[in-house]
Amino acid sequence: MSRGPGSGLNTMETSSILKRGVSEIIVEEEMERLLSSGRPLRLKQGFDPSLRDIHLGHVVGLRKLRQFQELGHQVILIVGDWTAQIGDPSGESQTRPMLSPQEVRENAETYMRQFFRVVDRERTDVRWQSEWFGKFDLASVIELTSKFTVAQMLQREDFQKRYKGGRAISLTELLYPLLQAYDSVAIGADVEFGGNDQKFNCLVGRELQGIMGQAPQQVFLVPLLVGTDGSMKMSKSLGNYIAIDEPPNDMYGKVMSIPDGLIMDYFELLTDVPDGELEEMRAELSSDSVNPMVLKKRLAHEIVAQFHDRESAVEAEQTFERVVQRGEVPEEIPEFPLPLSNLSGVLGSKHTMLSVGKTLYLTELPLTRLLVLLGLVNTRAEARRLLAQGAVEVDGNKVSKLNEEYGAPIYDGSIIKVGKRRFVKVVDADKRT
RNA sequence: GGCGGGGUGCCGGAGUGGUUAAUCGGAGCAGACUGUAAAUCUGCCGCCUUAAGUGGCUACGUAGGUUCGAAUCCUACCCCCGCCA
Numbered sequence: 001m002s003r004g005p006g007s008g009l010n011t012m013e014t015s016s017i018l019k020r021g022v023s024e025i026i027v028e029e030e031m032e033r034l035l036s037s038g039r040p041l042r043l044k045q046g047f048d049p050s051l052r053d054i055h056l057g058h059v060v061g062l063r064k065l066r067q068f069q070e071l072g073h074q075v076i077l078i079v080g081d082w083t084a085q086i087g088d089p090s091g092e093s094q095t096r097p098m099l100s101p102q103e104v105r106e107n108a109e110t111y112m113r114q115f116f117r118v119v120d121r122e123r124t125d126v127r128w129q130s131e132w133f134g135k136f137d138l139a140s141v142i143e144l145t146s147k148f149t150v151a152q153m154l155q156r157e158d159f160q161k162r163y164k165g166g167r168a169i170s171l172t173e174l175l176y177p178l179l180q181a182y183d184s185v186a187i188g189a190d191v192e193f194g195g196n197d198q199k200f201n202c203l204v205g206r207e208l209q210g211i212m213g214q215a216p217q218q219v220f221l222v223p224l225l226v227g228t229d230g231s232m233k234m235s236k237s238l239g240n241y242i243a244i245d246e247p248p249n250d251m252y253g254k255v256m257s258i259p260d261g262l263i264m265d266y267f268e269l270l271t272d273v274p275d276g277e278l279e280e281m282r283a284e285l286s287s288d289s290v291n292p293m294v295l296k297k298r299l300a301h302e303i304v305a306q307f308h309d310r311e312s313a314v315e316a317e318q319t320f321e322r323v324v325q326r327g328e329v330p331e332e333i334p335e336f337p338l339p340l341s342n343l344s345g346v347l348g349s350k351h352t353m354l355s356v357g358k359t360l361y362l363t364e365l366p367l368t369r370l371l372v373l374l375g376l377v378n379t380r381a382e383a384r385r386l387l388a389q390g391a392v393e394v395d396g397n398k399v400s401k402l403n404e405e406y407g408a409p410i411y412d413g414s415i416i417k418v419g420k421r422r423f424v425k426v427v428d429a430d431k432r433t
Numbered sequence: 434g435g436c437g438g439g440g441u442g443c444c445g446g447a448g449u450g451g452u453u454a455a456u457c458g459g460a461g462c463a464g465a466c467u468g469u470a471a472a473u474c475u476g477c478c479g480c481c482u483u484a485a486g487u488g489g490c491u492a493c494g495u496a497g498g499u500u501c502g503a504a505u506c507c508u509a510c511c512c513c514c515g516c517c518a
Contacts (some may be wrong), residue, residue, distance in 0.1 A: 166438095166515050229460080230471085239443090239460070257470040293469035300469095324470055382462085385477060389463045419463065420470075 017067045021060060021269045023196045026203070026219040034190060034218065035071075043068055044189035044217065046078035046180060047115075049107035054114040055241035056303070057225040057234030060269045061193050062118040064222055075124040076187050077115065079108050082129040083179050114244055117307065132186040133179065144178055147211055148204070153177065156200040181205035184217050191218045197233075225269060230259035244307045251307065252316035253324070253421075255300035260285075260292040263299055271302045329396075329415055329423060336374050337429035340412060367392075367399070367406060374426070376418045386418055393417040 025031050065075050081104050153174050154160050162169050184205035192202045202219040210216045224233040227240025234241045242254045264282055267273055284290040304313040322328045368383035377383045386392055387406045392399045394408040394416050412428035
């Protein structure tokens with residue numbers, strides 16, 4: 001099925017790849033010339049094994065790589081085992097802890113496992129920086145650094161900001177762009193891919209290649225995806241990310257939680273829904289002729305299907321409708337075995353427990369303990385708060401006050417719900433054994 | 434080497450002797466509302482304990498000290514940052 005470069009290269013297709021979800025191409029004309037040359041291009045993509053999880057923000061670029069692969073081009077994935085020790089200073093800088101070779105290896109493996117869920121392994125070369133930096137000596141470092149000036153490095157926006165703002169820039173951070181640039185030389189990259197924030201580093205690579213007598217690489221930048229909070233770029237440290245490893249239900253739900261204003265961006269950057277349809281959706285949204293929720297559900301569906309499969313997407317959708325929209329209980333609830341006959345032993349015997357018929361009536365004290373025990377809350381203080389807020393239900397009945405205390409009958413098979421999406425089914429451990 | 438600034442709860446960031454578990458913003462959680470886990474509104478938001486806003490513990494870089502009482506004053510130490518050399 002795969003086509004070689006040049007063979008039936010569809011210009012429409014190519015132009016769509018070069019347009020949709022692209023932030024900037026440097027230099028565009030050269031890029032087009034390269035593409036039409038028919039030669040398989042060497043596409044560089046690097047990552048630091050200081051991170052493990054790939055989230056949708058990364059996927060934007062990875063999908064591009066995939067598209068190029070389908071045109072017959074080759075991806076060179078660079079494992080930044082040296083740059084990981086420096087830490088990319090993009091954004092706010094943090095000195096990162098040095099990783100042991102063991103950790104680096106583990107992180108890299110985890111990362112690649114996820115990476116190849118999007119990118120075609122067959123058309124990817126994995127190269128480790130240590131292949132070339134392992135041999136670097138001081139003389140090489142000096143030679144490399146001699147090619148650039150501090151003023152050049154300070155052109156980079158975040159360096160400049162920090163410099164002017166009187167905040168620290170470590171020497172090693174200054175080295176980061178140089179190392180990344182050297183990677184391009186080492187592998188003879190034709191094109192480097194990255195998020196918008198990688199522009200500076202990629203350009204340094206372009207420059208260094210020129211200095212070293214190579215053809216300067218093209219730089220292909222994709223937009224930064226805004227995270228679920230709707231304002232900041234998606235990133236792990238901000239906690240506004242959707243990881244591609246997440247279970248279908250979580251993934252679906254997280255997509256549903258993005259602000260409506262992000263729907264079209266996500267469609268454009270993360271799905272294959274054709275441009276024509278996107279236009280229709282935009283029109284519908286702007287004329288208010290569609291409930292954004294409907295489109296968002298489709299988006300969530302598409303995304304779950306992409307990282308799991310259609311079936312999971314359908315299930316996740318049903319779960320969402322059931323649990324969130326209708327406030328019902330999910331089909332599958334984790335069970336927690338409890339010795340009902342000896343509950344007071346488990347929860348602390350000094351507390352009273354009423355017996356109503358054949359069921360046990362738990363009053364507030366043991367109830368908070370129980371919620372902690374079941375892992376539904378972290379502390380009893382939290383449990384107490386949630387009870388007061390009316391967030392706890394047992395078998396569909398809100399736990400309400402009973403004689404100045406919160407209480408609820410609990411028996412084998414009872415379903416305890418906290419908030420909207422925390423559920424546990426209590427089963428009688430005595431019966432099971 | 435010299436001078437100066439700073440270390441506060443998940444994050445940002447107030448607070449310079451008591452009414453401060455510690456303003457405020459963000460994040461998070463809950464409730465209401467809603468065609469969405471969007472938006473909006475309200476509330477909660479250290480831990481344990483109690484019938485209870487009851488009692489207690491832990492907390493403002495670390496270790497001591499002054500004081501009836503300290504995140505706030507003193508001493509030493511650790512760490513971070515800038516400027517000048």
